[in-house]
Structures are given as structure tokens and as C-alpha cells.
Amino acid sequence: MSVKQNTFLVPLVLVTAAAAGLALLVNGGRTGGGDARLVVYCAHDAAYAQSVIDLFERQTGINVDVRFDEEANKSLGLTNLLIAEKDNPRCDVFWNNQTLGTVRLMSDDVLQPYLSPNADRIPSAFKDAGGNWTGFAARLRVYLVNTDQMAATEAAVAEKLSQESLSRVAIAKPQFGTTLSHYSVIAAEQGMDELQAWHQDIHRRGIREARGNSMTKDLVAEGICDLSFTDTDDAFVAIDDGKPVSMLPVRLQDGRTICLPNSVALIRGCSHPEPAKAFIDFLLSEEVELLLAQSKARQIPLGPVDESQLPAEVQELRVWAADGADLIPAGRVNQQVLDWLTAEHTGG
Amino acid sequence: MLQLVLTWTISRALIVSSLAVPISLMVCRMAGTRSTRIRTLRRHPVLLAALVPLFMPDLLTGFTYRLTSARLIHSVVATELLYGGLLLCRVTALQLAVLLILPSSAISRQSIHSWKLLRTSGRPNWYRTWLRMLVLGPYRSVLVAWIGGMLLCFQEFETAALLQIDRHPVVWAVWLFDAHAAGEPLSVSLSFAARSLLFQLALLLPAILLLRVGGRRQVSLPPGAAADAGLFAGRPALDSASTGRGMVWAVRWLILCSLVVTFVWPVASNLTALAGGFRTLVAQGGLVARIRQIGFSLLDCMLVAGAALAIGRWLWRRSDSFLTVAVLLPGLCGSLVLSLILLAAFQLPVLNRVYDSWLPMLLGQTLWLLPRAFLLVAVLSVLTPQTSIHGAILLRATGSRLLVATARQLVFRLRNVRWLLAVGILTHWCFWDVTIVSVLRPVRFEPIVTRLYNEMHFGRTETLVALTCLSLLIPLTVFVVTGMIWKVVAVPGNVRHD
Numbered sequence: 001m002s003v004k005q006n007t008f009l010v011p012l013v014l015v016t017a018a019a020a021g022l023a024l025l026v027n028g029g030r031t032g033g034g035d036a037r038l039v040v041y042c043a044h045d046a047a048y049a050q051s052v053i054d055l056f057e058r059q060t061g062i063n064v065d066v067r068f069d070e071e072a073n074k075s076l077g078l079t080n081l082l083i084a085e086k087d088n089p090r091c092d093v094f095w096n097n098q099t100l101g102t103v104r105l106m107s108d109d110v111l112q113p114y115l116s117p118n119a120d121r122i123p124s125a126f127k128d129a130g131g132n133w134t135g136f137a138a139r140l141r142v143y144l145v146n147t148d149q150m151a152a153t154e155a156a157v158a159e160k161l162s163q164e165s166l167s168r169v170a171i172a173k174p175q176f177g178t179t180l181s182h183y184s185v186i187a188a189e190q191g192m193d194e195l196q197a198w199h200q201d202i203h204r205r206g207i208r209e210a211r212g213n214s215m216t217k218d219l220v221a222e223g224i225c226d227l228s229f230t231d232t233d234d235a236f237v238a239i240d241d242g243k244p245v246s247m248l249p250v251r252l253q254d255g256r257t258i259c260l261p262n263s264v265a266l267i268r269g270c271s272h273p274e275p276a277k278a279f280i281d282f283l284l285s286e287e288v289e290l291l292l293a294q295s296k297a298r299q300i301p302l303g304p305v306d307e308s309q310l311p312a313e314v315q316e317l318r319v320w321a322a323d324g325a326d327l328i329p330a331g332r333v334n335q336q337v338l339d340w341l342t343a344e345h346t347g348g
Numbered sequence: 349m350l351q352l353v354l355t356w357t358i359s360r361a362l363i364v365s366s367l368a369v370p371i372s373l374m375v376c377r378m379a380g381t382r383s384t385r386i387r388t389l390r391r392h393p394v395l396l397a398a399l400v401p402l403f404m405p406d407l408l409t410g411f412t413y414r415l416t417s418a419r420l421i422h423s424v425v426a427t428e429l430l431y432g433g434l435l436l437c438r439v440t441a442l443q444l445a446v447l448l449i450l451p452s453s454a455i456s457r458q459s460i461h462s463w464k465l466l467r468t469s470g471r472p473n474w475y476r477t478w479l480r481m482l483v484l485g486p487y488r489s490v491l492v493a494w495i496g497g498m499l500l501c502f503q504e505f506e507t508a509a510l511l512q513i514d515r516h517p518v519v520w521a522v523w524l525f526d527a528h529a530a531g532e533p534l535s536v537s538l539s540f541a542a543r544s545l546l547f548q549l550a551l552l553l554p555a556i557l558l559l560r561v562g563g564r565r566q567v568s569l570p571p572g573a574a575a576d577a578g579l580f581a582g583r584p585a586l587d588s589a590s591t592g593r594g595m596v597w598a599v600r601w602l603i604l605c606s607l608v609v610t611f612v613w614p615v616a617s618n619l620t621a622l623a624g625g626f627r628t629l630v631a632q633g634g635l636v637a638r639i640r641q642i643g644f645s646l647l648d649c650m651l652v653a654g655a656a657l658a659i660g661r662w663l664w665r666r667s668d669s670f671l672t673v674a675v676l677l678p679g680l681c682g683s684l685v686l687s688l689i690l691l692a693a694f695q696l697p698v699l700n701r702v703y704d705s706w707l708p709m710l711l712g713q714t715l716w717l718l719p720r721a722f723l724l725v726a727v728l729s730v731l732t733p734q735t736s737i738h739g740a741i742l743l744r745a746t747g748s749r750l751l752v753a754t755a756r757q758l759v760f761r762l763r764n765v766r767w768l769l770a771v772g773i774l775t776h777w778c779f780w781d782v783t784i785v786s787v788l789r790p791v792r793f794e795p796i797v798t799r800l801y802n803e804m805h806f807g808r809t810e811t812l813v814a815l816t817c818l819s820l821l822i823p824l825t826v827f828v829v830t831g832m833i834w835k836v837v838a839v840p841g842n843v844r845h846d
Contacts (some may be wrong), residue, residue, distance in 0.1 A: 029537050036724050037731060039791050045802065046799070046802055047802075065791045066791075066793050067791045068794065068798070068802065077529070077786060080529070080531075080793060081787070083692075084691050084692065084695060085695065088693065088700045088703070090703065090704045090791065091791075117689060119562075127708070165423065173526070174529035175526060175529070176529065176530070208513060208514055209513065209514050209515070210418075210513050211513070215414070215513070216416065218418060219421070219513075222415060222418065222419070224418050224419055225421075236356075249599065286695055289406075338530060338531050339531070341530060342527065342530040342531055342532060345349070345523075345526060345527055345530060346349055346441060346527050346532065346540075347349030347350070
């Protein structure tokens with residue numbers, strides 16, 4: 001018995017092929033184009049970054065295609081993607097939401113130097129002298145304290161961290177994000193041996209390791225932990241939600257804070273260098289730093305801005321950010337720290 | 349470390365899948381014999397409730413229980429139990445679906461009993477035949493369901509990633525993701541993935557064999573064995589046992605708990621945020637953009653599901669084991685490894701021109717979906733009532749308008765609806781996978797699932813809930829409307845049954 005069946009699959013396959021072909025025609029092989037457009041990889045949160053990009057499009061008439069990062073990728077996604085695409089880059093500008101990942105790209109020869117005129121307003125501790133990358137609008141590493149459980153003072157935090165059990169203290173996985181930067185800053189200041197000893201000590205005493213800063217914030221906001229290491233933008237989410245929390249800056253042994261700016265860089269061999277430079281100039285402007293300071297993330301301007309337009313919280317953060325450690329030495333040991341942490345993870 | 353993580357993940361899969369088997373069998377018994385199961389499904393809310401967890405997005409489950417997991421931070425056992433419990437709900441639903449749709453055993457209990465009586469007759473290879481009768485007979489559906497459960501547990505990633513604190517629950521897929529994201533080169537990640545691949549193949553191949561040998565082909569026993577044992581199609585052994593009243597209530601309670609844990613609580617706990625979420629979306633002027641985003645994501649996934657199903661059917665018909673394994677292998681690597689391999693491949697000069705197109709993403713999604721599509725094809729092919737379809741097709745050749753219309757309706761129901769459902773299920777799986785699209789999508793396309801992840805990360809629960817609601821409702825509506833239109837096209841005119 002021969003029964004011809006499921007004939008619908010044939011048109012379905014044809015439709016699939018047609019759609020794929022159409023998609024290829026629409027999108028494929030466009031890297032050689034010279035139109036007024038720009039491809040930006042952006043690790044900053046889409047909700048805040050989109051308004052900045054929209055403003056750029058309105059002001060310049062340049063169309064921007066943005067590839068945002070996903071939390072699933074832990075912000076290493078775009079960095080790894082840029083390395084994978086190094087020989088045939090489709091990205092023109094990389095807007096990273098931190099700095100050290102961008103510094104690593106420099107050593108992988110992914111970046112092309114560009115000395116933006118607006119980079120002059122950024123302090124030298126937050127930019128590469130050769131123009132490979134420039135920092136702007138920063139976050140701080142902070143302790144988030146549950147004020148129902150303990151006092152939000154530096155003495156109380158120090159006492160908590162010196163206790164034998166750290167089972168009510170949380171930190172994010174150090175292989176990723178700003179926790180990796182935090183580790184790198186410690187390694188640059190105190191050396192790898194000291195960093196490893198500290199890491200082993202806090203884990204021996206049972207510190208809680210969450211997958212991201214967002215979860216460490218939740219652990220404190222919900223009263224499950226008393227204290228966590230996180231960033232200012234995550235801390236503000238809990239504060240805005242009315243949770244019983246307060247924040248204090250994380251300070252290194254010499255009293256300096258850990259200030260982690262966004263960074264922007266031009267990609268070597270990119271297809272649209274002129275629009276890319278215009279976008280970098282725009283990001284490094286006072287206007288953008290003010291926009292990001294006024295967003296819910298309350299990012300800290302690094303260059304001079306009109307103080308009267310800054311929210312009160314940001315003015316306070318600016319004082320802490322002024323004590324920020326130099327990130328250049330941290331950038332040098334970043335890869336070493338990551339290699340060690342990866343070997344720890346895989347048991348290699 | 350890899351050894352430990354793999355052992356832990358496999359052990360969990362073994363325990364969860366084995367625990368789910370008796371539960372799904374009990375639920376299946378409540379539905380009665382196979383001939384009445386599908387009809388009962390419509391009238392049996394308990395069965396429908398038991399199947400719900402299979403269609404709840406992992407993202408929503410993980411998001412709902414992430415704080416519960418956080419509260420269990422001080423007990424590793426409790427965290428593992430929470431994750432195991434969530435998996436159990438989903439695996440039970442999967443196994444139930446397999447048991448419901450796979451045909452009854454071709455070897456009856458009476459046949460097996462008869463064969464057992466022949467034990468003392470000194471027939472050569474008695475044990476071998478007896479074992480073969482059991483595996484290809486009453487235990488075939490159970491084994492396929494158990495293997496399906498194992499694979500589902502082993503591949504699960506999203507919920508585990510959202511629940512994980514202090515490395516618990518220990519999950520291989522999350523461990524591999526962390527290793528690669530932290531900078532391990534692709535070759536090292538591939539070597540890590542190799543062992544898991546072997547494990548999955550060791551599970552998948554017997555399942556395919558069971559479906560092929562015990563399904564569309566006659567079970568061939570040694571000469572004389574069939575006559576001696578009296579082979580005939582009948583009710584599977586496990587269906588016929590009577591189910592006690594207490595057991596029925598226990599099963600109902602289990603299903604109710606599963607429904608509450610995987611559906612009612614995630615929906616109820618987020619419902620209050622729904623209205624606010626829609627208000628925020630409208631206020632931001634993002635509603636239309638998000639609906640468009642869902643539409644494109646759906647179109648992409650429907651195309652992928654159709655392609656995977658077509659390739660799966662082609663593979664099934666060719667019956668070439670080597671080719672089948674070769675085509676299914678990339679999908680079994682898991683979405684992370686597969687997308688990284690494709691990413692590297694599309695950097696080669698010969699492929700780079702189409703790198704920033706939809707092609708890498710479509711290819712990646714299709715390859716990832718193929719093992720599931722192939723299993724669906726295997727199950728549906730075993731199920732297809734060829735004789736009935738042939739009869740209905742013959743009926744279409746009659747002159748009577750009424751008969752022709754009835755025949756068309758019959759052909760539509762027997763042949764088309766099941767494939768539409770298959771496309772729907774595959775689309776659903778593809779729609780909610782984040783890894784492949786996050787690595788391989790073109791710059792101009794942002795799927796809705798990546799947006800959902802970002803909303804979740806930054807704690808915008810209201811918008812997240814509204815978007816999740818839209819992402820569930822829009823595809824469902826599209827499928828219902830597509831089914832209706834297809835029916836109108838395939839079955840023109842109304843049929844009156846006087």
C-alpha cells in the first residue's frame with residue numbers, strides 16, 4: 001500500500017528555503033557597504049543605552065545597528081565574539097560596560113587606536129595613552145548592606161568580613177563581569193599570591209557564590225544574606241525597590257576605591273571608520289555622561305560636567321570615584337587572573 | 349572536575365527519570381487503554397494538567413524559583429531537591445506524552461505468558477527471546493519514555509543556571525558554559541563535550557532502535573516462536589493492571605502539585621506585575637516593537653521547525669544509521685558547543701560573506717533541533733494510521749459530495765493535525781532557546797528571548813512578565829489561526845452529518 005502523505009512538508013521546505021534566500025539577499029554580504037551606517041556592539045544595558053544611541057541617530061542621521069549583549073553571556077560574550085571575528089570584523093565600535101575586557105582585546109590586536117578630541121576631558125587613569133580605548137561614565141564596586149541585619153558602616157562591614165563564618169556574605173562568580181575586574185585590581189595591588197590566599201580564605205569561611213551581581217543584590221535585599229559585593233547600578237535597583245539596603249564603597253588596602261568605567265573602542269579593520277569615530281566622540285561628550293548619570297543606573301561622570309544637573313546620589317558617588325585605583329596595572333594582570341580562575345573551575 | 353560534574357548530572361538524570369516512570373505509568377493507566385487515550389485526553393482534565401509542565405518555558409520556571417533557591421542557600425540538599433523536583437514535573441509530563449502517543453505493544457501479555465510456559469521445553473535461546481519479547485513488547489514504550497526523560501534532564505540548562513548558587517545544582521551544561529565563557533578555547537570545550545556526547549548517543553541509539561524495530565516493522569522472533577507464543581496485538585501489560593482507589597487519589601494529588609509548582613504559582617506570583625508591565629511597555633512606546641520582535645522570532649522558529657521536521661522525515665525514510673547519527677551528532681553537542689563551532693566555521697573566507705545573515709542562526713537552530721525532530725518523526729511515523737488514511741483517500745474518489753467532504757476532513761485529521769502539532773512543539777522549543785541566537789544571530793535581528801533575559805537580569809519584573817505573556821500568547825494564537833486556515837483550505841465546504 002503506497003500512501004502519499006504529509007505533502008505540506010514540501011511547501012514548508014520551499015518556504016524555508018525562500019525565506020532563507022530572502023534573508024541572505026537582505027542581510028548577506030553587506031560588510032563592504034559604504035552607506036551612512038554603523039555597527040555597534042554594546043554591553044551596556046539596552047534600556048539605558050538605546051536612548052543614547054537614538055539621540056546619536058537623531059543628531060547625525062547615521063543609522064546604528066546595535067548588537068546588545070545578553071546576561072546569558074555574562075558580558076564576555078561580545079568580547080569573545082570580537083576575538084572570533086577579528087579577521088573579518090562586522091563591528092565598528094565596541095561599547096563595553098566595563099574596562100578590563102576591552103584592555104584584553106587590545107592585547108589580542110582587535111582594537112585600532114583613535115585619539116578622540118573628547119577624550120581630553122577624561123582623566124588619564126581611565127584611558128589608554130595610545131588611544132586604543134577610552135573610559136567614561138563609571139560604576140563603583142560597593143558593599144550592599146541589609147540595614148535590618150547590620151549597621152551600614154565601614155566598621156560593621158570590616159567586623160562582618162573578619163568573622164570565621166561568611167555564610168551570610170555573598171559574592172558573584174569571579175570569572176565574569178566586574179567581580180573579575182575586582183579580583184584583577186586586587187592582584188595588581190597586592191600580587192597574585194595575596195589574591196589567591198584571600199580567595200581561598202573567603203571560600204574556606206563559606207562565602208556564598210552567586211552567578212551574578214544581580215543575584216548577590218537579591219540575596220541581601222531579601223534578607224538571605226547580610227552583606228554582598230556588588231556594583232552601584234545593581235545596588236540602585238534594590239534601593240529604588242524600597243528594600244532595606246544601603247551601600248558603601250569597597251576599598252583596597254591603601255584606601256582607594258574600585259571605579260569601573262564604561263569603555264569605548266574602535267575596531268581594527270572596521271567597515272565604517274568615520275561614523276565610528278563620530279560615535280566615539282559622541283559617547284565621550286559631557287552630554288552623554290550627563291544622560292547616563294541621570295539614568296536609573298546613576299553612572300558616574302569621569303570628565304567635567306555641569307554639577308547642578310547631577311542627581312544627589314551621583315554627586316556622592318563622585319567623591320568615592322575620585323579615590324579610584326588606576327586600572328592600567330589591573331589590565332596587565334587580568335588575563336593571568338582569568339587563567340587561574342578558569343583552571344580552578346575546570347580542575348586543570 | 350569534569351568527571352565529577354558529569355557523574356553528578358548523570359546520576360540526577362537517572363534518579364529523576366526513574367522516579368518519573370511509575371508516576372507517568374500510573375497517570376497513563378488512569379486514561380485507560382490506548383485506544384481510548386487520545387479521546388480521553390479531551391475529556392480528562394487530569395491528563396491535560398499532567399502535560400502542562402512540558403510546555404512551560406524554562407526561563408519562567410527558573411525566574412520564579414530563583415529566590416526560593418536563594419533561600420535554600422544554607423542547604424545543598426534542599427537546593428538539589430528543589431531542582432530535582434522541578435525536573436521531575438517536566439520529565440513526568442514528557443514520559444506521559446510518550447506513553448500516550450506510542451502504540452500499544454505488538455506482543456501481548458498472553459504471548460509472554462505462553463513463552464514462559466515453554467521455558468521447560470528446552471528450546472534454544474529461550475532467555476534471549478524472552479528478553480527480546482519484553483523489551484520490544486510491553487516495556488518498549490516505558491524504555492523510550494525513560495530514555496527521553498534522561499536526555500531531557502541531562503540537557504537542561506536554563507533553569508539550573510537561574511537557580512545556581514555555590515555551584516549547586518551541579519549541572520554539566522552550566523559548568524561547560526562557565527568554562528568556555530571564562531576563556532577556554534573551542535578545542536578544549538569540544539574535548540569536554542565529547543564525553544557527554546558519547547553518553548547521549550548511548551541513550552539515543554537504543555531509543556531509535558526500539559522505535560524502528562518495535563514500531564513500523566514486524567517484530568521478528570525465531571521461527572516457531574511467534575506461533576508457539578501466539579503473537580497478536582493487544583493491550584500492553586502495564587495498562588491492564590487495575591489501579592486502586594488510593595493510588596488514583598495519590599496520582600491526582602501528584603499531578604495537582606506538579607500543576608501548581610510549574611504553572612499556577614509562576615503565573616499567580618507574577619500576575620500582579622502583568623498590568624503594570626503592559627502600562628510600562630505602552631508608556632515607553634515599545635509595545636509595537638516588541639510584538640514585531642516576537643513575530644520575527646516566531647517566523648524564524650517556525651521555519652526552523654519545518655525544516656528540522658522535513659529533514660527528520662527524510663532521515664527516517666532513508667533508514668541509513670550512519671547518516672542519521674552523522675546528521676544528529678551536531679545537535680547532541682548541545683547549543684553552546686554547536687553555536688561556537690558554527691561561529692568558527694563562518695569566519696572562514698568561503699563562508700564569511702554570509703556570516704552577518706540569517707543563515708548561521710537558521711542552520712544552528714535547525715541542527716540543534718534535529719535530534720528532537722527526529723524523535724518526534726519516529727514517534728509520529730509509528731503512530732500514523734496508514735490503513736485509515738488510505739481508506740479516506742479512496743473515499744475521496746467517490747462521487748458523493750458529502751463523502752468527499754467527510755473524507756477530506758478525515759484525511760486532514762489523520763494526517764495533517766499531528767504534523768501541525770509537531771511543528772508547534774518544535775517551534776516552542778526553538779523559540780525559548782537563548783544560546784544559539786545569542787551567538788549566531790545577525791546584528792539587525794534581536795530575538796525576543798534575549799530581550800527577556802536582559803529584562804530579568806536588571807530586575808524589571810513587570811516588563812518581563814508582560815513580555816513573557818505576549819511571547820506565550822502570540823505564538824499560540826498564530827498556531828490556532830494557522831490550523832483553522834489550513835483546515836478551511838484543506839477541507840472546503842461544511843460537512844453535514846444528518
